[in-house]
Amino acid sequence: MKKKKQLWVFFSLLVLFFQSLTAVPAQAADDFLVNANAGFAIDVDSGKILFNQNGDTKLEIASITKIITSYLVLEAVKERKTTWETPVPISAYAEALSAVPELSNVPLYTSQTYTVKDLYDAMVIQSANAAAAALAELLAGSEHAFVDQMRQKVADWGITDATLLNASGLNNMYLGDNRYPGSGLEDENKLSARDVAVIADHLITDYPEFLETSKTTEATFGEGTEAPVALENWNQMLPGGPNFKEGVDGLKTGTTEKAGACFVGTIQKDGRRVITVILNALNQQIDPGARFVETSNLMDYCFNNWHLQEVDLSGQSVPEHDSVPVSEGKKDTVGLVLKSKLPVWVRNDMDLTQYTIQADLNESLLDEGKLIAPVSKNEKIGKATIALAQDDLGYLEPGQAPSTDIVAKSDVDKANAFVLLWQRILAFFN
Template identity: 45%
Template sequence: MIILFISFATVFSMNSQTANANDPLGLKAEAAILLDAETGKILYAKNPDTVLGVASMAKMMTEYLVLEAIANEKITWDQKVKINEYVHKLSAAPGLSNVGLTQGEEYTVTELYQAMAIHSGNAATVALAELISGSEKNFVTLMNQKAEELGLKDYKFVNSSGLNNSSLLGNHPAGNQDEENIMSARATAKLAYHLINDYPEVLDTAKMPVLKFRDGREYKNFNWMLPTLIYQYEGVDGLKTGSTDFAGAGFTATAERNGQRFISVVMKAANKDERFSETRKILDYAFSNFAEEEIVPENFVVKGNDKLPVVKGKEDTVKISTKDPINMVIKNGEKENYKTVLVLDEKKLNDEGELTAPVKKGDKVGYLTIEPGEGEDLGFLTEEGKNNIIVDVVATQDVEKANWFVLMMRGIGGFFGNLWGGISSTVSGWF
């Protein structure tokens, strides 16, 4: 038995060492991901598609739908919501994150939203869900529909708050009582990416370290990496924590320094402290190793492809170049690893690969993109992000169509030229 145990421990240790060797950050969390917040370029990933409990990070979807409802004028910030018996009892349930809500009392959407976004108030979240969709069950349907619309994969929403269904006092809106919201790190990051880019005002609330509620109490933000809190980190201004027995401790963070913003996700850390220490590792890695660089300048000319042949024009070629530059967040020192790829629009070329005059300056003739010549490329979170490394290739000058006389003379010249070439070949064959 002792030998068997030692053998098992040795194998387990070797597997752990191998896993850590493949992970440049050596994270202990089950899954993690790092993004450039502007383009969604993935800069680091560990088990990004493993589906795990998401806990209160699911509230990011509720936040998205609340902000969407505000933008669409379906609800307003000063609209009042009367608290029903269930929401009141949930707000007083022991062991849950909540701001106390009094039955029969009215609270504004702003108050409930802040309670949800700052102190992760579960009852406040349910009250907002009921306001938007009439019932939390209807709201959960909306959550899953919106997830599909945003292009998320590997997800399932069963309630608006991120609690275990078994914690909802018997009122779980979807699934059985043992279910919990689940997502992958990639899906969680994609939700955060859309939330920040579609509704950047989400950070106005997310960055508040303390909520001063109407009951006279102060409620700390569970994002302890905000300024003045115990794990404060320069630049952090969001976004959402989550923790249950099933999900472990998770944290979706975002931070900005000198105009560069990153999004990170940590899932299933061992405890609340570890989710912040793991996030610190990721953000240190991001700010120390990545920056936006110009990979391709404006008016770039691909070597050996600086012009295209033109038929029926006053000139027989036209110069081409990129219309815009390509900028991308890359690892320091890796700019030279990228190579350009020119793709011409075959619909605009004849069978001989020629454009037909007239050609106008600025006419699109194809596009140029970049790809890594070596090393790992983790790609982009969205197709929209991928489009950031695709730029139009255009004609840089006009080529007018030649008049009928010039075209006729070219045709005659071509005929006699071909005829003479044929005679010359024949005569050469005699000797």
Template identity: 40%
Template sequence: MKKILNKTLIGFLIICTMILFNGKPLTLEAQALDIAAESAILVDANTGDILFAKNADIKLPPASMTKMMTEYLVLEAINQDQISWETTVQISDYAYSIAANTSFSGIGLRQNKDYTVRELYEAMAIISDNAATIALAELVAGSEGEFVKLMNQKGTELGLTDFEFVNSSGLTNASLGDNYPEGTDPDADNLISARSAATLAYHLVNDYPEVLDFSSTIHSELDGEPLENLNWMLPWNNTNFAQYFYEGVDGLKTGYTTEAGYCFTGTAVRDGQRLITVVMRTDSYGSRFMETQKLLNYGFNEFNHTELYPAGYQLENQSLLEVSKGKEKEVEIELADSLSSMVRVGEEEGYSIEYIIDENKLNEDGQLIAPLERGEKVGEARLVYDGNGDYGNIKSDRNGQTVDLITVTEVEQANWFMLTLNAIGDFFANIFTTVVETVKGWF
């Protein structure tokens, strides 16, 4: 019995020692995040690095989170001067039929007036008005069917991988009746993974940050009807929502249908750090916000935005590249910009960089060819994470962050006389090497 107790005590002491002196158990403990959602993800909005993921690649109905793509395409159309905020819109029979259905989210748009794009965008972003969404889709593309084509094209362009859009609002096609968009299945539903929803949100807040002005608006009005934001994490002056408030939240989009359950794409900023979250298929209106709180707490408490390698950094023993046909035989290279990341507390040493030289810049001997300008790009430096819990990056075209590798100085091309002398020198050097190797072979 005494031996058993001693072994137990020794085992306990070993575990304590590992926790105190080895960062890995702490890291694994930090990663044990229990999120009550079928799918979830946490992303750094600056770098696209994924800080946490749970079933992030399964496609699920996103409900009104679909509207993020409609928001993106409308903002793009404004940015490209195809429409303006003051462009007026008439409500079509189709959009009006949706507005008149009180089971759908919206205030009940009228057909006897013109609405501005700004008014409809507010209704879409704040209260998730389905009719306003359809009206904007029709404005941009002529019909919702054509708009759906744009949605899917843009999704591919933005790097979404697991998705299919079948309408602009996020309702099921079956609920649209005979008005389901041309070219889509009458029983289809929009589908997207948490990873792709986060990717869409990443592009939305970075490409068009003005979307946050709408998604953070708590109260507005249209046609004398109140527009009250469906996001309870905003700073409401309402004690009923106090448990859901989270400092720094300014978006982004809620969603609910029977098929989708309660879902939410959130974003918050603190001390210059912005995070993006997605939770899909939670079990109640409020639970999606509580699970989002867990993700945001984890992100802000466990990670710090850290500059790991400053601009001008040179990797030891790899700071020089040989140059052919230049006045100098070598040129220094350095990072054009800094490399930063959301770094887990205590894992600052878990990062390194690797150089990837552009082979198109090299001759057959692996040398750069003069002339070279100062600051000329000759390759890339890639950030490599060597620690635990690497969930990757939402930008699938990149395996880790990269910055340009550039030349520190210019290298002029040598004149014809020097090139000739170098060629002659190389010729005799090769002959000498051949003779030496031959003589060695005799012995």
């Protein structure tokens, strides 16, 4: 992330003015857009996608990259591959990178060592690029090897087409001979807004303690040394910032010439947590806080226009599977019904009565399409998912759509030996 310190006090009134003009009304559910190259939002608990504007296009992400680096650091600490107190030697590459004046950094020196926690805090709070490179070298032996780990991690989450070249998100022009093999002179890391949401979701779900650092507004790097450095969080939506928004506690900004002004944010409100992604806010030249204004609008849109509503499916027959054949039973078929009520995410302009049910019967219970008696009432036979007809956004991960059990409507006892014999004779001749 490039170092462009803002005079926050000066801009605060200007930003508040822009926000007053761009407040999101609840009724603008269907035609709401963000002024950015891409926008994306999810409800964390359910994985429900609440907004998707160009969310599947690969774009430069700049220092948002550091949420992947942060995940791997937290994972390494959890797995005891390192500790927060482990000293980190500084390479000549990291030292030189830390001295580039236009980059966000803390000064690092080969003659000194720093702890993992020192560098992690500098990376998360102030987006220190050389700190990310130094951590990568510690954990993998080289930044190139660390990039391979980054690629494998996101591939594990289903992101198989990521462009990841370094641990910081910098343009390759700053890396010199340390560029990832085969990458171009000015290449950058690229992901889609959806990809960023997936990664952010894994980060704060697996390591919620990340939020304790990402919400820190100020800290000191090298405290107790001869040259301590004040850390300042780039997230202007935190307390004291000109775009402060109650409930925001992360996550990560990103800025390069190619990426523009980017921000993956998260907010906790009314018992819900939402993750938002803004890639290249297009009003940045006029309003230096544009990415935060767009994020605020997107967060308001999510909370004002989406709500959970219960759909009572209990006792309803299963579409295209209202009954299933039964073998060796006193009855030839048994009815199937849905078991319970379901909480469904509904946008204000959507019709809750228009939905489809997708049934998935448990094939392991069937023999040539038939259940084997005895069958008990309310015995689970499969699973059904619901989707609103007007909702084409879906969920972040497969299997997150609301579901209920498909159960047997009644008992079917096993037939006695004489009946079974007669059934087999009939089956033989038929």
